[in-house]
Amino acid sequence: MSRSDTRDEAVYDEYLAACAAGRPEDPAAVVARHPDLGPAVRSRIEELWSIRPRRAVAASRSLDRLGPYRLVERLDAGGMGTVFRAVREPDGAEVAVKVLRPELAASATALERLRREALALSRVRHPNVVRVLEFGQEGETSYLALELVPGRGLDRIVADASARGELVAVDRVVRWGAALARGLAAAHREGVVHRDVKPSNVHVRPDDAPMLLDFGIAQVPESTPGALTTTFAGSPFYAAPEQLTGEPSDGRTDVYGLCATLYQCLTGRVPFASDRFEEVLRRTLVEEPVPVRRLAPHVPRDVETIVLAGLEKDPSRRPQSAEALADDLERALRGERIRSRRPGPVRALLRHARRHPVAAGTAALVVLTVCGGIALSAAMRSAAQARIRDEAREAVREATLLTDAYEADPGRESALAVAVRQGEAGLISRWFADDEVARLNEQVRGLDAIRRERDSRFLRILSHLDRAERLAPDVDGLAAARARLHLIGWRAAAAAGDDAAAAVQRQMVERADPAGPAAREVSGSADVQFVADPPDAEVHLFRVVLRDELEPRGGRRLVPVPWRGPIEGLPPSPWALRIARGSGDVPEGAHVVRLAGHLIESCVLVDATGPPLRALDRIVSIDGVSVHDVADAVRLGSDAPERAFAFVRGDGTPIELCGRSLAELGATPLSPADAARRGGVAAALWRDGTLRDVVLPAGLDVRATAAPLLDGPASLFAAAASASARVPPGEYVFLFRREGRLDVRGGVQFVVARPNVVKRRLPLPAERPAGCVLVPGPVGEDVWIQEREVTAGEYLEFLRDPASRAAIDASRAQVLVPRHEIDPPLWPRDADGTFRLPEGTRPDHPVLGVSFDDAVAYAAWRTARAAASGEPWTYRLPRREEWIGAAGAHLHRTFPFGPTFRPRWASSCFSRPYPAPEPVLSYPVDESPYGVFDLCGSAMEWCDEWFDEPRGLRQVRGGSWAQGATDWLRIWAPRGARPDRADREFGFRLVVEPATRGAR
DSSP, rough: OOOOOOHHHHHHHHHHHHHTOOOOOOOHHHHHHOTTTOOHHHHHHHHHHHHHHHHHHHHHHHEETTEEEEEEEEEEEEESSSEEEEEEEEETOOOOOOEEEEGGGTHHHHHHHHHHHHHHHHHHTTBOOOEEEEEEEEEEEEEEEEEEEOOOEEHHHHHHHHTTTTTOOOOHHHHHHHHHHHHHHHHTTTTOOOOOOOGEEEEEEESSSSEEEOTTTTOOOOOTSSSSSSSSSSSSGGHHHHHHOOOOHHHHHHHHHHHHHHHHHHHHSSSSOOOOOOHHHHHHHHHHOOOHHHHHHOHHHHHHHHHHHHHHHGGGSOOOHHHHHHHHHHHHHHHHHOOOOOOOOOHHHHHHHHHHHHHHHHHHHHHHHHHHHHOOOOHHHHHHHHHHHHHHHHHHHHHHHHHHHHHHHHHHHHHHHHHHHHHHHHHHSSOOOOOHHHHHHHHHHHHHHHHHHHHHHHHHHHHHHHHHHHTTTTTTTTTHHHHHHHHHHHHHHHHTTTTHHHHHHHHHHHHHOTTTTHHHHHSSOEEEEEEEEEEOOEEEEEEEEHHHHTTTTTTTOOEEEEETTTTSHHHHHHHEEEEEEEEBBBBBOOOOEEEEEEEEETEEEEOOTTTOOTTTEEEEEEEEOOOOSSHHHHTTTTOOOEEEEEEOTSSSSSEEEEEEEOOOOOTTEEEEHHHEEEEEEEEEEEETEEEEEEEEEOOEEEEEEESOOOOTTTTTTEEESEEEEEEEEEEEEEEETTTOOOEEEEEEEOOOOOOOOEEEEOOOOSOOOOTEOOOOOOOOOOOOOOOOOBBBBHHHHHHHHHHHHHHHHHHHSOOOOOOOOTTOOOBBBBBTTTTTOTTTOOTSSOOOOOOOOHHHHHHHHHHHHHHHOOOOOEEEOOHHHHHHHHTTTTOOOBBBSSSSGGGSSSSTTTSSSSOOOOOTTOTTTTTTTOOOOOOSSOOEEEEEEEEEEGGGGEEEEOOTTTOOHHHHHHHHHTEEEEOOOOOOOOOOEEEEHHHHHHOO
């Protein structure tokens, strides 16, 4: 996680805690305090603000018991979860129960924090450390039962004192410190390092005894290092330098955190304060805290000495154990001599020089003058200034050398990150042998080490640059070196598709050297060249953006917009009906953006038999529930005692009706695609940059799409054989078009790098197999793949072929017939042996229940039938690279439609109240950049690739109508199954090749 991500998450956690406590703040005020806040977190905060009353009520009603604990009242809420006062039944004991936030219930990191806290606390027994009672799970809710600690948080005690203009009494602070240090010493003896000691993790009981809480990121012997984070864990204001640089932590890390806490209690401020996360890091690494007595003169000198010793940057200079810190604090209470020592004159001078290098150099010369009796000449002053500039240049040189190595690291890190991602994906899909687990663990440790080293190197580079700036702000090369460092970060974030991190790095580059080449690169463009074949084809270019950047409630899915700007007169990202096979004035490639006056998105029309409804009125809602598609209308509009129906006409006239059902109202729900196929419908048609009114002819073949490529002057890139232009970095979809040839579309991501030129060449084919689109192949050779899965109706033709029936009847095992492992054949046969579709299965459903062997047999049958009819095509299953290429995996996508999954976007377990297979092409959002549908949901698809060859497992990809976990729905998530296994979730689609290529 980058530093900007950590900062943004901290702001979000604070806001979430305020909402949970009933004190939400207007998001505008939050953004005013944090102008660099990333757009993703801004959106989440605005969402919390908009739904705060409902969420508070829902949270209070939805949870009243966990296991044996009856929840009585909420005590506190934070970024990770909520703490309740609870009663344990049947003994009636009062306890505290910590519950994960609902949105973190599926987070492995959050669960690991809770588990780690339970593990750490179970090992530690001390009166100043809270006791754990139980770690449990009720349904999907994980919780931790703890000793109930009455009293107040130390952070609130300090804040209330500051509000009164006071400081906490010194003897009270020292007693707290000694008791907490004893508690930490007990934890350290068990191998537990807290790593997050701060006032908000300390509770002071009514008897004034402090209790240490929240071991959520503790380092425990049984836990894998780096399991929670690959970089920094803790709170930056109280984190030791070794935590910030990713170096190993031990008990001295907690000594630092406790002394930072005591510093705040004594002075009312943290050792290094700033509203910028990067500035806190820098000051913690290179500056010394202001002495305690300068801020609070009443603090005894010995107490100041102990606290400052605990804040030493070098762990070897701090008290070497929490026990030693406790001993010194107790000695200070008794007025005895302490063991901690203040820095001597030489070390004090060095520490002063670190903060004020120029003044320190002058002071040193004065000392020499006084001691040696030498008159300070102008030449000596000039020599001193020259030495200072030499030191500044040396600091820039050291930073440059470190940056060279830092820039070379991403390739090594990227390769290892891919290996780790693939290994961890395998963990959820197959058994791992001991040596495979050991190898994966080694790769994880290696990746963590690389990232810690990179973070450490980044901070070391920053410290050199900061030192040079303090010595001589105008030294040659400083601005360029700082800009280059952030440029490397920007390139890495852009390549990973992390827009928020890239924006922060871009701002840092522009701030460091606004007129330099790095600033021109991050704010500039890529030189892009497209080469079309044939040479007179048009090239249209669309920038891909998150829809919620265009429309606040649009959702975090990717949509294309013309690269020169949005289209006037249309919503910024409308749904449309793409004409797949045209007729007359409605050509292939055109888009219907309105049908009977209605926009296409969430549009369900009615086929009405009489007044007051008319044909092609739109259903808005039934009993107040919005209708999004025909399935919603059928489910909500079934018979009931009485329902409230809301309709709207194309001219905007609303209609309110009551009745038992849609059938009683004489209305049959109809999708826009079905209405367009019937023809005779008024429509607004977009083609070649113009919007015109037409009446659609019957027999059109259309595709509902949530990401249409609305080509026109705003999208035109070039109309020549080879043309180039400068475009901003980002993800793009392109469209090649020429009259008399087929349109071809594709995706590419432009990441500005050296050489600063991106080229793309793509031929336009003269013909294509029906229902297929062209996608990138594994070795640069594009392939045709079916735009949707093979349907039940198509597979039925295969089963009715006499050769197929003969093979089925001759086999002793179940073959070819769709089935399930533990059930008889799913598809029935008539008395004459002819197969028919099962009850409830439509011809346009995906075929389900087929094995790999069945799918291969179907592909062979299709190839033989094509040869017999003179078609120039062969058929086969897609290979892994072809399948993930069709999904747009090379564009850093998690799902075909972007980084985020929502159930209504794909046919999955929770798309409907009751999951069931649905017709192909039913989910317009589940479309890849190439126009391939149903890759996220619908059916899991066989690929002609081994998953685990020694065990005989073939690869299955994609989610299905019965899957709900997002891990199973991702592009990169493979599974394995025996080639003879059939399942109600298994289907397939085909790759189609020219017969000459297939013969090779």
